[in-house]
Amino acid sequence: AQSVTQLDSQVPVFEEAPVELRCNYSSSVSVYLFWYVQYPNQGLQLLLKYLSGSTLVKGINGFEAEFNKSQTSFHLRKPSVHISDTAEYFCAVIPTGGFKTIFGAGTRLFVKA
Amino acid sequence: KAGVTQTPRYLIKTRGQQVTLSCSPISGHRSVSWYQQTPGQGLQFLFEYFSETQRNKGNFPGRFSGRQFSNSRSEMNVSTLELGDSALYLCASSLLRDPSYEQYFGPGTRLTVT
Numbered sequence: 015a016q017s018v019t020q021l022d023s024q025v026p027v028f029e030e031a032p033v034e035l036r037c038n039y040s041s042s043v044s045v046y047l048f049w050y051v052q053y054p055n056q057g058l059q060l061l062l063k064y065l066s067g068s069t070l071v072k073g074i075n076g077f078e079a080e081f082n083k084s085q086t087s088f089h090l091r092k093p094s095v096h097i098s099d100t101a102e103y104f105c106a107v108i109p110t111g112g113f114k115t116i117f118g119a120g121t122r123l124f125v126k127a
Numbered sequence: 128k129a130g131v132t133q134t135p136r137y138l139i140k141t142r143g144q145q146v147t148l149s150c151s152p153i154s155g156h157r158s159v160s161w162y163q164q165t166p167g168q169g170l171q172f173l174f175e176y177f178s179e180t181q182r183n184k185g186n187f188p189g190r191f192s193g194r195q196f197s198n199s200r201s202e203m204n205v206s207t208l209e210l211g212d213s214a215l216y217l218c219a220s221s222l223l224r225d226p227s228y229e230q231y232f233g234p235g236t237r238l239t240v241t
Binding site for chain 2: 055115
């Protein structure tokens with residue numbers, strides 16, 4: 015079975031500051047890793063994904079994430095956030111050979127002026 | 128290209144009733160997955176359909192069911208509604224059952240059970 019832990023439920027940060035949203039996963043098999051963003055009253059939008067290859071993955075809106083297999087982590091980073099980045103962010107995994115997405119509980123990013 | 132559409136967007140039902148939610152995937156997409164989102168339990172996988180067959184099912188009671196039609200449109204049904212079924216129900220479509228293909232989410236149907 016797989017599980018995803020997002021270590022922070024809320025992250026307040028000032029505009030133009032860097033941010034890191036932390037994600038750890040547990041799985042007995044290899045997994046594919048994803049980050050999604052959800053704006054109020056909307057569905058989820060894919061930010062980035064790691065399937066294989068380079069462990070540093072770049073996504074949309076200036077976000078990037080690094081896969082660390084030894085620490086089973088996939089933390090999301092942005093060097094300078096904007097007010098418009100205020101949203102909820104979800105880390106997710108899909109086990110290899112499967113197609114069932116397991117989500118973390120979410121991290122609410124609040125960007126202050 | 129139109130995105131994933133879900134109808135209705137909002138729904139209020141009474142305990143004991145049943146409800147049917149609809150999801151129209153992006154044209155050409157054959158996989159449709161359903162998720163329940165609540166403040167307490169977060170996002171939980173309900174089921175996934177591909178080529179009119181249920182391929183995966185989450186840990187939900189039998190009151191939750193679904194189906195997929197030949198045009199890939201999908202419906203989910205919840206019978207004998209309980210207060211705890213109040214949630215945002217999201218569907219997502221993908222071209223194929225492969226994680227390298229992006230899942231596109233609809234805006235969701237917000238179900239309130241009173």
